[in-house]
Structure formats: C-alpha cells, structure tokens
Amino acid sequence: MARPVIFDLFHTLVHGADAERDRVVGEMALVVGVPPDALVAAYHATWRDRLVRWDVEETIRILAGRLGGTPTDEQVSRAADHRRALARRVLGRVSPAALGVLDALRGSGHPLALISNATAETAEAWVETPLAGRFDVAVFSSDVGLAKPDPAIYRHAAERLGVAPGDCVYVGDGADGELAGAAAVGMTVLRTVEHQDTDPAWDGPSFARLTDLPALLTGSPAGRTRQAPPPSYAG
Structure with a gap:
C-alpha cells in the first residue's frame, strides 16, 4: 500500500x-x-x-x-x-492545483487524512468544500478536544486510517509545533513553505510548492522523503 x-x-x-x-x-x-x-x-x-x-x-x-x-x-x-x-x-479558496495534487495522490493509492487545529466553524464548513470528499479521514481539534502538537491527535488520525503513526507522512507548514508533534510519534515529516515560512528552524526536508509533493513521495529525482530526527518533546 x-x-x-x-x-x-x-x-x-x-x-x-x-x-x-x-x-x-x-x-x-x-x-x-x-x-x-x-x-x-x-x-x-x-x-x-x-x-x-x-x-x-x-x-x-x-x-x-x-x-x-x-x-x-x-x-x-x-x-x-x-x-x-x-x-x-x-x-472555498483552495486552488485547483491543490485539488489536483490530492487527486493524484489518491489515484496513486495514498490514503489521505487531515489534522487541523481549527475552531468549530471551520469544521462545520469543511463538509461543504471540495476538499472534504478527497479525504478518508478529517480530524478537527474542535471535534476531538485535542490540538497539535499533542501526540494523541496524531495517533487518533492514524488509528482512524487503520495504520501505525510510523507508517504515515505528515505534511504541514509548522504552526503550533505540529512538525515536532508528528515526528515525536514516528511520522515522516515534510514541511511546506508555499503559503508561509512558519517554522524556518525545522531541520527536516521542506518543499516550495504543493505540486512538488507527489515526486517527493515517489522518490523521483525531484526529491525523496526521509525520516526527520525526532526532536525532544515534552508534551
């Protein structure tokens, strides 16, 4: 898989x-x-x-x-x-390019999940967006009473996918310490800087455009994923 x-x-x-x-x-x-x-x-x-x-x-x-x-x-x-x-x-402003990346990943057999530190109105709006149908699992902090970087929210998403956290790749900009939280439970971490360079101190792999992601996941010459070294994490 x-x-x-x-x-x-x-x-x-x-x-x-x-x-x-x-x-x-x-x-x-x-x-x-x-x-x-x-x-x-x-x-x-x-x-x-x-x-x-x-x-x-x-x-x-x-x-x-x-x-x-x-x-x-x-x-x-x-x-x-x-x-x-x-x-x-x-x-509603999600770009056609982002939707195309999600469709390409699904077409290649990647199960997709979302973990968002989001207030209740975002969770409510999610179901009406073109994003919702492209994900197998969506976990919102307002629904589960947990927020990144709490390890429990990452484990919850992995459990709903039916996999171990270490089987997963986590993609995020780095807000709220999310990259460290993902690495702490064993996920491979990729940082995106397309919209905002949120966590410049992160020493794991980064990419500039979401359209670069499929190549990173397949290990093409555009890049390969690697397991980022888990930082110390106390929470």
Whole structure:
C-alpha cells in the first residue's frame, strides 16, 4: 500500500487568511458592542480554548462578557454568522492545483487524512468544500478536544486510517509545533513553505510548492522523503 499522507489545513492546503480573520473579528465586535481591538486581542489570547472547547457562539458570549459587553441572542447570532461566512470563504479558496495534487495522490493509492487545529466553524464548513470528499479521514481539534502538537491527535488520525503513526507522512507548514508533534510519534515529516515560512528552524526536508509533493513521495529525482530526527518533546 502507498504510504498514508496526513495534511495540515491552514497555510498548507489553503492560505490561513490571518489578517482577514482579524478584520472579521473586529467587525463582529461592532455587532456585539465591544471595542474591536480588544476583541481581536481576546481572540488571540484564547486560541487554545477556541480550538478545543468553545463553539463560535460560546466564544462570542464569553469574550464579549469579559470585555464588559452584554450582547443579545440576536447580536450573537449575527456575529456568529459573520464568522461562519469567513470560514466558508477561506476553505472555498483552495486552488485547483491543490485539488489536483490530492487527486493524484489518491489515484496513486495514498490514503489521505487531515489534522487541523481549527475552531468549530471551520469544521462545520469543511463538509461543504471540495476538499472534504478527497479525504478518508478529517480530524478537527474542535471535534476531538485535542490540538497539535499533542501526540494523541496524531495517533487518533492514524488509528482512524487503520495504520501505525510510523507508517504515515505528515505534511504541514509548522504552526503550533505540529512538525515536532508528528515526528515525536514516528511520522515522516515534510514541511511546506508555499503559503508561509512558519517554522524556518525545522531541520527536516521542506518543499516550495504543493505540486512538488507527489515526486517527493515517489522518490523521483525531484526529491525523496526521509525520516526527520525526532526532536525532544515534552508534551
């Protein structure tokens, strides 16, 4: 069997749109009656809770309340709809080239999985995107209550694929320590820099364009995968 390939989502398959997200959160603040800069800062400060605990409505109510706001249910609903629309836009921007790579890998027999540190609205939007049908397994932190680089989330994805973690290739940009987490459970790690050079200190193999990946996996002259040396990992 061709090796299973596990992908990160943001800054790997699609651009993360960080600046657009901050703009949208600022607009949500105006809907619920709190200062935009303060809500953006609160979003950044509570990233872990948003990834593994709160849905979009909870996030809005909790953070607005911490900032002195008392939004109505209608205001919370409007702000949540605005955030969900962003998730649909971002996932809808996946390029034809990225979809072509996924199709080529599937055609070559590679099982495909996704592990994403993502809030609930991204997981909701996923099923409506052209990406969803190309993956055998999709694991979102908001669904499983785990986030990268926790080794358990990588093991969970491998278990759902029916393989050992060491059988898998992990592809990501490196956010949230994800590359070290994948290496710690024995996965072969490939770092992509197409959308963002997130983890320049990573000393394993990297590639510039997602379209380079099939050649790396087949061991053509364009490159060969190798097992990156697992770094020390305490968590």
